[in-house]
Amino acid sequence: MTSSQPCRFMAWAVLVPLLLGGCSILREFGPAVEIRTLTAGDAIEAKRGDILTRGKLSDATNQTIRVAALDAQACAKPISTDCVQALVAVTGVGTDRRLAALSELWLAQAEAMKPGPEQQAAWLETIRYAYAYLFFGDYAPGERAFEDRQTQVRDWYNHAVERAATDMFEVRQQMPSQLLVQTGWNIAGWELKLDMRGARLPGSTAVPAELLPASSLSFRGLRSLYRRDGFGAELVTVMPDDTPTVAPTRDGRPAARRNQRPPPWSEMPAPSMTVLLHPEGDDLDSVLHTRTVRLTVHDPYVESAIMLRGQRVPLAANFTAGYGVWLARAKFNRQSLRSLLGREGGIDRPHVYLMQPYDPNRRIIVMLHGLASSPEAWVDLANEILGDEALREHYQIWQVYYPTNMPIALNHAMIRRSLGDTLAHFDPSGQAPSSSDLVLVGHSMGGVIARLMVSSSDQSLVQLAAAHSQLTPEQMKRIDPMLRFEPFPQVSSAIFIAAPHRGTTFAGGRLGRWMAGFIRFPVTVLEELAHTLAPNATASNHESLGHIPNSVDNLDENDPFVRAVAGFPISTQVRYHSIVAQADPLVALVDSDDGLVPYRSAHLPGAQSEKVIISGHSVQQNAAAILEIQRILREDIDLREARSMQR
Numbered sequence: 001m002t003s004s005q006p007c008r009f010m011a012w013a014v015l016v017p018l019l020l021g022g023c024s025i026l027r028e029f030g031p032a033v034e035i036r037t038l039t040a041g042d043a044i045e046a047k048r049g050d051i052l053t054r055g056k057l058s059d060a061t062n063q064t065i066r067v068a069a070l071d072a073q074a075c076a077k078p079i080s081t082d083c084v085q086a087l088v089a090v091t092g093v094g095t096d097r098r099l100a101a102l103s104e105l106w107l108a109q110a111e112a113m114k115p116g117p118e119q120q121a122a123w124l125e126t127i128r129y130a131y132a133y134l135f136f137g138d139y140a141p142g143e144r145a146f147e148d149r150q151t152q153v154r155d156w157y158n159h160a161v162e163r164a165a166t167d168m169f170e171v172r173q174q175m176p177s178q179l180l181v182q183t184g185w186n187i188a189g190w191e192l193k194l195d196m197r198g199a200r201l202p203g204s205t206a207v208p209a210e211l212l213p214a215s216s217l218s219f220r221g222l223r224s225l226y227r228r229d230g231f232g233a234e235l236v237t238v239m240p241d242d243t244p245t246v247a248p249t250r251d252g253r254p255a256a257r258r259n260q261r262p263p264p265w266s267e268m269p270a271p272s273m274t275v276l277l278h279p280e281g282d283d284l285d286s287v288l289h290t291r292t293v294r295l296t297v298h299d300p301y302v303e304s305a306i307m308l309r310g311q312r313v314p315l316a317a318n319f320t321a322g323y324g325v326w327l328a329r330a331k332f333n334r335q336s337l338r339s340l341l342g343r344e345g346g347i348d349r350p351h352v353y354l355m356q357p358y359d360p361n362r363r364i365i366v367m368l369h370g371l372a373s374s375p376e377a378w379v380d381l382a383n384e385i386l387g388d389e390a391l392r393e394h395y396q397i398w399q400v401y402y403p404t405n406m407p408i409a410l411n412h413a414m415i416r417r418s419l420g421d422t423l424a425h426f427d428p429s430g431q432a433p434s435s436s437d438l439v440l441v442g443h444s445m446g447g448v449i450a451r452l453m454v455s456s457s458d459q460s461l462v463q464l465a466a467a468h469s470q471l472t473p474e475q476m477k478r479i480d481p482m483l484r485f486e487p488f489p490q491v492s493s494a495i496f497i498a499a500p501h502r503g504t505t506f507a508g509g510r511l512g513r514w515m516a517g518f519i520r521f522p523v524t525v526l527e528e529l530a531h532t533l534a535p536n537a538t539a540s541n542h543e544s545l546g547h548i549p550n551s552v553d554n555l556d557e558n559d560p561f562v563r564a565v566a567g568f569p570i571s572t573q574v575r576y577h578s579i580v581a582q583a584d585p586l587v588a589l590v591d592s593d594d595g596l597v598p599y600r601s602a603h604l605p606g607a608q609s610e611k612v613i614i615s616g617h618s619v620q621q622n623a624a625a626i627l628e629i630q631r632i633l634r635e636d637i638d639l640r641e642a643r644s645m646q647r
Contacts, residue, residue, distance in 0.1 A: 047148045051108045052159060060149055064101040068093050078112035080105060095284075096137040100153050103129035107156050115167065120188035123164035124293060128279045130157035134231075135309040136284040142311065154231060158316060162213045162233035165275045165295065168192065169211040191292040199297040200357035202239050202267035210238035214272065214321035222324055223380055223623075226387025230305075230314035232274040232298065236322045239269045264418035265352040265425065270329075272322040274298040274315050301356050301392070319386045323355060332374035336404070350402035350411070350418040355382060360432035362396040363439065365633070366419065370444025370498075371551060375399040377443060377618075381626050388630060394637050396434070398422070404445065408554040408561065409461065412452045413482040423490065437640065440494040441629065443620045444597070445551060447499025448562075451604075453488045454576065455568040464560050487571035493636055494576040495629060497620050498594055502566045502601040503557030557601065570606070577632050578602065578610040581619035594619065 038046065050058035057065075057076065065075045065083070068090045075083035084105050087098060103126050110122035130153050134141055144150045168187060184193045201208070214234035219225070227234065278294045281287035298306070300317030307313070338346035353375060365385065369377040378399060385391050400419070402411050427435045442450030461483035466476060554561050570576060580602045581594035592599045594617040603610065609632070615622045 048152070050152050050156075051104055051111065052155065057104060057108060058152060060097075060152075061101040061104045064093065064097050068098075075105065079109050081109075084109075094138065096133060096139065096149075099129050099133035099137055100149055103133060103153055103156050107160060110160065110163070117188045120164060120167055121190070123160045123167070124188060124190055124277075124279075126160040127157055127164065127277050127293070128287065128290075130154070130160065131277075131279050132284055132287045135311065136287055140311055141313065158231070158233050159215075161275060161277045162215065162235065164277060165233055165235065166211050166213060168295070169208070189291060193292065193294040195294060195296040197297075198299055198303065199237075199273060200299050200302070201237060201271065202269065202357075207240075208237045209240045210236075212236040212238060212321075212325065214318040217321050217324065219320070219324040219328070221327075221379065222320060222383055224320070224383065224387060226319045226383065227321075228300070228304070228314070228317040228319075230274075230316035231308075232276045232316045234300075234316050234318040234321065235273050235275055236318075236325050237271050237273055238325065239271075241269070263421070263425065264350065265354065265422040267354045267358065268322060268326065268356055270322040270325040271357060272300055272318050274300050274303075274317055299357065301359065301396075319392070320383055323383060323386060327376060327379060330375070332376045332401070336372060336374035336376075347401065347403050350400055350415045352418055352422045353399045353401060355386065355397035355399065358426045358434070359396050360427060360434050362434055363394060363437050364434055365395050365397050365439045365441060367397065367399045368415070368440065368442040368446030368450050369399075369401070369404075370442075370446050371404045371555070373404065373444075373446075375401055377620060380621055380623075381441075381629060384626050384630065385633070390637070391630065391633055395439070395633065400446075405550050407549055408445070408448060408452075408551060408565075409482055411551070412449050413485075415449060416453065416485070416488060419488070436490055437492040438488075438490045439633070439636065440491055441497070442494070442499060443497040444499060444617065445555060447496040448501060448555075448565075450494055450496060451499065451501060451570065452485070452565060452568070454491055454494050454571050454574045455485075455565070456487060456571070457483065457485050457565075457568055460564040460567075461561070464564055468560065487574065491571075492574060493632075494574055495579065495632060496576065496602075496604065496607075497579045497625065498581045498597050498602055498617055499578075500555055500557075500562075500597040500601045501604060503555050503559060503562040504597050504601060505557055570604075575608050575636070576604065576606075578604050578607045579619060579625050579628055580610060580612045581615040581617060581622075582612055583614075583616055585614050 045054075046059050049056070050061075062072065062075075065072055065087070068087055070083055070086050070090070074080055077083075084102065087093075087102055087105065090098070106122050106125040106129060110119055110126055113119035113122055133153050134150070134157065141150065171187060184191065186192070212235065214227070214236055217236070274297075276296045276298070278296065279287050280290045280292040280294060298315055300315065300319065303315055304317075305312050305314045335346055338344070367375070367378050367382070369375065375382075382397050382399070385395065385397060398419075400415055402415055404411075406414075423430070423435055426432075440450040440453060442448070462476070462480065465479065465483060549559070549561065553559055556562070580599060581597070582589065582592045582599065583595045584592060589599055589612060594602075594615065596617045599612075611625070611628045613619055613622055613624045613628075615625070619625050
């Protein structure tokens with residue numbers, strides 16, 4: 001043996017035990033922790049990514065699994081019952097940390113399950129642990145308001161409530177009709193209690209036809225989606241389409257008998273609501289062991305927050321989804337054209353649509369569309385008002401849908417009657433704040449009608465009718481209320497948009513006359529006119545009425561009607577504003593037009609303001625016009641509040 005051999009032997013004698021001691025000893029020769037630089041996107045993904053956004057458990061939940069010494073691979077399985085049970089039983093893990101992880105694990109299972117009782121139970125377990133975390137954890141919600149983890153848990157709760165509520169609705173729809181009135185039943189091993197006191201649905205006993213998750217809806221044709229972050233599931237309640245049509249049927253007869261006409265108004269057929277599910281219990285232990293859950297319904301227009309477990313909790317809300325569903329399904333575009341031409345499937349009289357459940361404490365904005373149009377004309381304006389918190393607090397929107405082929409005088413009279421009947425229905429005493437200080441917003445021909453509603457007539461229309469017809473004195477007496485009127489008493493403000501107050505050259509031109517030639521009145525309207533003029537005549541006598549000017553005729557700047565009403569004085573009690581469109585900015589304003597309406601016709605002396613916008617005739621869709629209308633409405637709020645303080 002050489003001299004170096006003993007040294008080598010002694011070195012191996014030392015190293016071998018170290019090598020056999022395990023990798024932990026070897027790691028001492030390198031760093032225990034290594035650094036990796038993350039991009040901003042990766043950092044946010046690590047904090048906020050979860051089972052809903054990326055289909056994998058959040059990093060925080062995975063960390064909890066590792067700290068709890070659980071099998072990470074078992075917990076990563078889509079349905080990991082053993083993992084859930086183990087985490088429930090584990091000790092030494094913080095309450096908040098455990099509750100949040102359990103909520104996500106149950107959510108992951110629910111997402112992986114097929115529809116049925118087991119999935120429903122998983123949704124409810126997700127809700128249980130999220131609810132426990134939010135209201136019975138180590139901290140109050142307000143103390144961790146800026147924490148990403150709380151936002152995640154809230155989203156899991158909202159999503160689970162959304163899915164559970166819609167699934168419960170499907171189950172309920174399949175029940176016998178006698179059971180639908182129950183306020184509670186058993187589902188997935190849980191006792192469900194219903195609290196519908198906060199729901200405001202059209203009709204006193206109305207049962208929805210559909211319950212749509214607002215988060216699943218996407219809309220084209222809307223510039224913005226307005227919602228409010230908060231607690232609860234955002235849902236759209238679609239009511240049955242049981243409103244009787246007033247349009248003529250194929251045989252020319254009205255769909256309903258004359259004495260059975262439907263009311264001239266409809267509440268929003270797709271109202272939005274916010275739904276909560278509350279596991280019963282007054283402490284953490286009872287919430288974690290309860291098998292009873294209470295479902296409450298809230299109107300986002302009425303409630304912005306609720307008191308829950310001693311905490312003021314903001315409620316989630318969606319103010320666009322219901323409106324979007326209604327417009328998407330209403331098919332106004334085709335119907336309005338059929339109405340203009342007097343065809344089957346159109347309408348033969350005005351109808352008032354409430355854009356939200358009636359509120360006696362909010363002022364009413366009445367919107368009147370123009371020729372060949374419908375409530376679709378207001379899609380962006382109405383959505384912006386619904387989405388503006390300050391305006392939403394003070395106003396509610398009513399949209400008048402009317403047949404634009406009728407003579408303006410007839411439409412004006414019918415709209416007055418429909419609006420008056422609607423107000424009388426919802427506020428019979430006329431004492432509610434909603435029944436005063438109405439705001440009229442009218443575009444194009446709707447602006448002309450809005451002006452008539454705030455004006456006083458003289459004898460000119462009566463004289464005009466007498467001079468251009470062969471009506472007897474008795475017949476003239478019958479139509480006198482249509483030709484003689486005073487300002488609609490409830491209106492205090494008006495906004496006229498591209499309104500041809502003095503008519504247009506287009507209506508009297510070749511294209512306008514050609515268009516007017518295609519316009520026909522529904523048989524129902526002719527019969528009603530004939531009945532008004534000659535109550536004892538046969539229905540066929542409507543053919544003897546002769547030529548009745550239609551709406552296009554009335555908009556001709558040389559038409560006697562429009563020339564007469566242009567001079568009617570506007571009530572001094574009404575503040576009014578004008579929005580005028582100018583198609584070509586290079587043309588002098590006084591000589592300009594919007595492609596249809598000249599400035600000289602849209603301009604009104606005495607207006608509180610006049611805003612000229614570079615646009616075509618459909619200026620009500622222009623963003624600048626919408627901002628101007630919002631400004632006017634806010635200004636009106638300030639004026640009313642200032643007057644109230646002076647009293």
